[in-house]
Amino acid sequence: MTMTTKNLRIYEAIADADAMAASQRRELSPKQLRESRRIYEGIRARVDEFERHMLDVPSIRPSIRAMTRDAIVARLAELGIAHPTAVIARPGFQDLPERDLRTALEAAECALERMK
C-alpha cells in the first residue's frame, strides 16, 4: 500500500469528521438555508402526493380513508368474528398492503350494508 492510499483514508476521515461537525452546527449560508427550505418543501410535496395517490381509491368512503392501519385491521377482525359467513378474511390478511386493507374493509362494509 502506498503512502498516498493511507493518506487518502486519513484525508477522507478528517473531511468526514469536519463535515459531521458542520452538520451538527447546521452550518449553512443564508442562501443555503433558503435552498434547504426549497428542498424540504419539494420533497414534502412529492411525498404527500405519493401518499395521497396510494390512499386515494375513489370507491373507498372517507371514514375508512381516515382510519389508521391498526384500526382497519381491528375492524376487519371484528367483522370477521361477527359475520364469519359474510366477511371473507383470508389468513394473514393483517400483512396486506394498506391500500388492499382499505379496499377489503370497504368491500366488507358494503356486503354487510346490503345484508341489512
Place this chain on the structure above:
Amino acid sequence: MNEHDALRLVERMRAAFSAQMTNDLTDEVLAYAARRARWIERQTGRSDPGLPRELLDDAIGDTYMGTVTWDPTIVLLSVHLKSVIRSRISTELARGERFPHVSIDGRLENFESEVSEALAQARPGAGPAETQTCVDIVVAALRELAGDDAALERLIDAYADESTERRDVMRATGMTAHEYHNAYRRMLRLVERLSTDVRAAAITAMG
C-alpha cells in the same frame, strides 16, 4: 420474504421517512453535503455550486425509491443520508486517486516532471513538496500540526488503517472513551486551522 412482507417493509420505511423528513433534517444533511463539497472543491480546484444539492437530492431519492436500503429500526434518516453521501464521495475520491494531478510514487512521472518544471518556473524556490497531491499535503500538514500529541497521532494512524468509527478507533488504539473524545476534538480544531491556509496552499501548489 414474500411479496406482502416486502411491501410491508417498504410501507414502514416510507412512513418513517415521511415522519422524519423535516426542514431541520434537510438543514443538517445539506450542511454535511456542503462541507464535503467544499473539501472536494479545494482538492480538485473546481467549483460546483450545485454539488451539495445534487448529493442530497440523490441520497433522498435513492432512499425513498428503495435504490439504497434504509432500515428505520436501526438508524435515523439523517444519519443514513449522510452515510449515502459519504459512500458516494468515497467512491468518487477513490476513482479520483487513479487520476491524481500529480503522483508522488512515480506512476505519472512525465506529468509530475512537467508540473515540477512549471512550478519551478512560476515560483522561484518551489520544492518537491509542491509536487505532492493535495491529499498528501493536507495530511502532512495535519501530522505536523499534531506535533508530539501522541493520542492524536494514534487517532490519525487508526484512520490510515481504516478504523474510523469511534469503537473501532478505541479498539485499535487502546484509548478510553474520554481519551478518544479529547483527541477527536483536538483533531477537529486542527482541521479548522487546516481549512484556512494549508488546503488553499495545497491547491495553489497544484496549480
